[in-house]
Amino acid sequence: MAEYTKPIPSPDPVSQPFWDGAKEGKLTLPRCSDCNRVHWYPRVICPFCHSMNIEWVEATGKGTIHTFAVQHNRGLVARGWGDEVPYVTAYIDLAEGDRMLTVLKGVDPNDPESIEIGGAVQIEFEEASEDVHIPFWRPV
């Protein structure tokens, strides 16, 4: 595998089930057993009802683009991403609720008008290391 030069997240005990799912190509999300709401990022307490009964569920991996931007300035982005400018970052509304940040694949950063807020996207995972597969999203 070619060396992955961009930042690789550090899984922690709270988020480990998400990263375990990612290795199998699945989006796994934390859900409150009491109010049944999904939240992101993972927590030990539900941010909506403050229950500590959190379970993990396999999600559809479907979402829509909430908003996006095109990163043009290599000096303002993290090491490794500087070589990728321009690239498109986006916040994704998950089908199950709440929102993730991502980099959009399969879009033209030089034509932002062609990227649709509200447009449907599907998750995919990139193997950054043996332990960490990073979620990205792509228009359907």
Added chain:
Amino acid sequence: MPGEASKAAAIIGAAEANDIGYPATPKSSLTLHIEAINNVCNMTGIPIAAIDGIFSAGWSPQLAEYLGLHPKYIDTTSVGGCSFEMHVHHALAAIHAGVINVALVSHGEMGFSQRFTGGKGTGRPFGGGDPWDPGTQHTSAYGLGGAPTGYSHAMNRHMHRYGTTQEDFAEIAVVTREWATLNPRAVMYRKAGEGDLPPLEQGEWGGGKRGHTFGGPISVDTVMNSRAISWPIKLLDVCLVTDHGGAVLITGPEIASTSKTPPVWIAGAGESISHWNMLEMNDFTETSAGRSAAAAYKMAGMGPEDMEMAMIYDSFTVTAGITAEMLGLAPAGEGPALWKDRHAAPGGRLPINTNGGGLSFNHSGMYGMQLLVEAYRQLSGTAEDGGFSGDPGKQTSARSCVVNGTGGTLSTTGTLVLTSD
């Protein structure tokens, strides 16, 4: 009906460090603090030794040590550029409660010169350094870093939701620059080729390239043709990165009456937060200024219709546009129209950012102190006097001002309603 704490204290003086902007010879952040503190104490006639409460964005223990003070109240609230508006809120509460008599709010930051000295700025756009921090863990993979890379998402969402355009936001930069051309202390006061400013090394912002005409008036076209930074944000939608030091003194009415400079009353104050990492921002077209302003207006017994001017944190054009809506100065989705229709401009019905703003006056990384200094200068009628730190600026006739700081990534807000006698 004003709240109990309304006008329990006043800002009795506000001053800046001797050299701000792009100084030829850099001074340390601490020196910028101390110059401003010395200036505000000279200006008011209140000795440094009388200060018994210190409020700063992390510097309070160092300031107390350096000045040999033993304050009774030590506040280091550091939640981005709005920290200073929160400090005023906290100082008002501490004075109202009888805990302290003379509060110092202080700021010093070599936002520009740090790149020559190897120093480190205090700006920290996203979360902490802990790799397990959930905000860091679930966003760092995508490379977002400098503040513009986040704010652009809010601007795009505003454009999508309300049909605003990049040109609408550009109007904010144009009018704010117009104010700067009336303020000799503003970095963008000078026209290209005038003055003896050091070469503009924008560092990480532009790799040392000069991307735009330096100083003087600009047009919507100038903004639209400036370099793309983080679409839809362009270079001239972005604030400056400069050096600044500033300090204000806050006291109750009794001590205020002994000051050499007039009081500007803290009629209302409020603060709030919606998120820290933008990942947790619920509505990208709203900030917590809706809540912090409601608290400030309620304490003041006043509303947005009573405000004769506004000082609004403008880290980006979008920050100012959205915040104007949150403060009730414009309907939702119509913030930028305040500038486009020239209400916010010199001679308009609601002057906004009369110093030239973070966009064209000075922005050191955190801009909340600059808001306070200019609000004091305007309401105390001392803008034309120049004070200790420079030249006379444009004086408005305003006697009330809403001040709003925004910190983090549209994360935190502090709102003040200030009035003069």
